[in-house]
Amino acid sequence: MSRKKNEIKNKRLIYKNHSIERVGFTKYNTVWSSARDSIKLWAFNRLGYNAIYADHPWYLDSLVCFNELADRCVMALSYQLEKEANHDGMDYLYGAQIKGKWYFFFGGGHFTLPRDYYHSDIHIPLNIEQFNEIAADNIFRGYLNKNKDGVWEINDAFFAAHFEDVGWGDFDRYQDTVVYGKRFANKKEYFESIYLRKSNRKWLYKEKNEN
Numbered sequence: 001m002s003r004k005k006n007e008i009k010n011k012r013l014i015y016k017n018h019s020i021e022r023v024g025f026t027k028y029n030t031v032w033s034s035a036r037d038s039i040k041l042w043a044f045n046r047l048g049y050n051a052i053y054a055d056h057p058w059y060l061d062s063l064v065c066f067n068e069l070a071d072r073c074v075m076a077l078s079y080q081l082e083k084e085a086n087h088d089g090m091d092y093l094y095g096a097q098i099k100g101k102w103y104f105f106f107g108g109g110h111f112t113l114p115r116d117y118y119h120s121d122i123h124i125p126l127n128i129e130q131f132n133e134i135a136a137d138n139i140f141r142g143y144l145n146k147n148k149d150g151v152w153e154i155n156d157a158f159f160a161a162h163f164e165d166v167g168w169g170d171f172d173r174y175q176d177t178v179v180y181g182k183r184f185a186n187k188k189e190y191f192e193s194i195y196l197r198k199s200n201r202k203w204l205y206k207e208k209n210e211n
Contacts, residue, residue, distance in 0.1 A: 008136045015136075015143055016063050018152055023070045031102055035075060035095060036060050038104045049106070052089075056080055059128055060093070061135050065143045067159040071097040074108075074143070074162055076135035080125035087114045088126045092139060094162065096195040103199040108162055111138060169194055 020028045039060060042050035061076040075093040092108025111134070115122045118130055126134075145155045164171075164187075171187045184190035 005133065008133050012063055012132065012136050012140075014152060015065060015140060018144060018154075019064055019066050022068075022154070023066050027070070028064060028066075031066075031073060031095060032060070032062065032064050032075075034102050035064075035093060035104050039077065039093075052079060053077075056082075057125075059131055061132060061139075063132075063135065063140060064095075065140055065158075066154075068154045068156065072159055072163055074139065074159075076131070076139040078113075078126075078131040078135070083123045083125065086116065086122040087112050089113060090131065090134060090139070092162070094195075096163070096192065098192045098196060103195055105195060105198040107167065107198060108139075163195075164191060 023031075039050070039053055039058065043054040043058075046054050056079045058077065058079040061078070063076070065074045066072070073095040075095065076090060077093040078088065078090040080088050090111040090113060091106055092110075093104060094107055095102050095104045097103075113126060113134060115124065115126060118126055118134075142155055142158045144152045147153050168191060171184070171190045184193065
């Protein structure tokens with residue numbers, strides 16, 4: 001095993017152990033299973049972009065990175081295209097717990113993964129081990145930081161960038177939204193409303209297309 005592969009493997013182990021210690025084994029597995037079930041449902045109903053997961057093999061990374069409050073998480077979802085293609089793909093998958101229920105949605109961008117960058121035969125799809133390495137090096141990078149005592153701790157900036165950055169909205173400017181008919185009293189409520197719309201929008205598009 002190369003030095004880089006070993007470093008990535010160790011990083012994934014540290015991240016996963018820390019995440020499980022933060023939320024407990026049961027919650028960790030429950031959230032991952034709920035996300036997997038959601039993807040299956042989206043794919044079965046061919047909801048917009050999710051149709052790609054109906055037509056191709058996909059893999060939900062076993063690593064789930066939770067924030068300090070354990071009400072947000074970041075995951076990696078990958079898919080393999082047909083052998084005639086020259087690339088595969090990976091998406092950020094986000095989760096947010098709102099009033100006790102978990103909602104899952106895309107929003108962090110998409111990675112096109114050229115096969116010739118990772119191995120010599122472009123007709124061989126990337127495998128799970130390669131997806132794991134790519135996710136650790138890209139999707140999950142920055143999840144933990146070492147504090148001044150050398151102890152790993154959750155990096156708040158990692159979750160702020162993923163869940164509250166420019167692409168999601170600006171609470172200080174837009175918390176009083178006429179469009180959505182409600183004044184948001186705090187940042188948590190404001191962003192939760194955005195996540196709910198993001199999670200439910202795919203179903204609204206399906207209803208519109210069927211009518």
